[in-house]
Amino acid sequence: MDHRSLLLLGLLISQSQHGYQIHDFIETNLPFITDMKKATAYAHLEKLSKGKYIDVSVEQEGSRPPRKVYSINNQGMELFYQLLAENLAAADTVFYEGDIGLMFLDHLPVEDTVHYLNKRRKDLEKKHHAVQLTPLHDTSKGVNIAFQHKKKMLEAELSFLNETIQQLKASPDYNKEVE
Amino acid sequence: MDHRSLLLLGLLISQSQHGYQIHDFIETNLPFITDMKKATAYAHLEKLSKGKYIDVSVEQEGSRPPRKVYSINNQGMELFYQLLAENLAAADTVFYEGDIGLMFLDHLPVEDTVHYLNKRRKDLEKKHHAVQLTPLHDTSKGVNIAFQHKKKMLEAELSFLNETIQQLKASPDYNKEVE
DNA sequence: TATAACATGTAACAAGTTACATGATTTC
DNA sequence: GAAATCATGTAACTTGTTACATGTTATA
Secondary structure: OHHHHHHHHHHHHHOOEEHHHHHHHHHHHOOOOOOOOHHHHHHHHHHHHHOOOEEEEEEOOOOOOOEEEEEEOHHHHHHHHHHHHHHHHOOOOOOOOHHHHHHOHHHOOHHHHHHHHHHHHHHHHHHHHHHHHOOOOOOOHHHHHHHHHHHHHHHHHHHHHHHHHHHHHOOOOOOHHHO | OHHHHHHHHHHHHHOOEEHHHHHHHHHHHOOOOOOOOHHHHHHHHHHHHHOOOEEEEEEOOOOOOOEEEEEEOHHHHHHHHHHHHHHHHOOOOOOOOHHHHHHOHHHOOHHHHHHHHHHHHHHHHHHHHHHHHOOOOOOOHHHHHHHHHHHHHHHHHHHHHHHHHHHHHOOOOOOHHHO
């Protein structure tokens, strides 16, 4: 909730924008930070606007669909700083759905577990690769740090997975024939 | 969704249990794996029961409130293996809310950012400490691995935070007087 | 000429949480 | 005698997603 408003406000600081534009920016540039959907972005912008945190002005080019251009105002800046402080100061609790599968790997033959975890690793490598390739045309220090964080966490996942797979393969009841 | 059913089914394999008991177990033993709420657990158990994946029998001790004891059946075991395979094979996409704050740290004086991130670090250290202290009376290999994963991810967070704070402190416009 | 991109919005749906209701028993 | 624990459940609410409706303009 809060972090979505923070994101929208933050993006409006660098320039006034309309909803479509903001969502488009998020989708093409920040797919590793959030997957906020269009309808959600529009709804939040309207809510921020109703709360007087952002101002609206309707623009229109020719007979193209009119666009609502949002600009952050003083109240919005105050809210931004408040949300930013809260966000920076708190370590959000992250739950990993994948941990639940791990909990029950005793119920499978080691070979099967290794087979599935190898798939997980491939999946992960693809994601890691994608983050690597992200163009950082935005040279903002902060955005860079956020990307570094994301990359580091993916690498931790990858290193954990590799260790775990090795460990399982080293177990006495692992049948090497299946490879 | 899926991972919640997987968890409940998995816990029912080791023993038949009633909802209160299962939720109690989760709350006291798995606070780092999930924070599934009571109402959610009950609802999922009822859904699994309606889907014929688990059987119910009502027990009652004296005049205490009756309890619905759930047992996993063959259909449930099949579902369990299917959900387990899917869970193990997929790397779930994790978004870190904290990344959004990081993105905008350019908008604050470095000293403020450092101050907030130090708070974040304390918060994180507390969480890391708590995981460290978790009693692993359950000696299941899988549960252990899941906990190791959680621990490793927290350590990656911590290491990232330390590096980032150091980096910020090393920036030319960081004023050491404030410490 | 079809379809993708531009631009906004709404209604239905999905999933989970909060808060409460009920009522017995054990503990402070 | 009050409060916590045991045991289940429901209704209202929150948040976000999916899918669609609308209509123009650029592109294939």
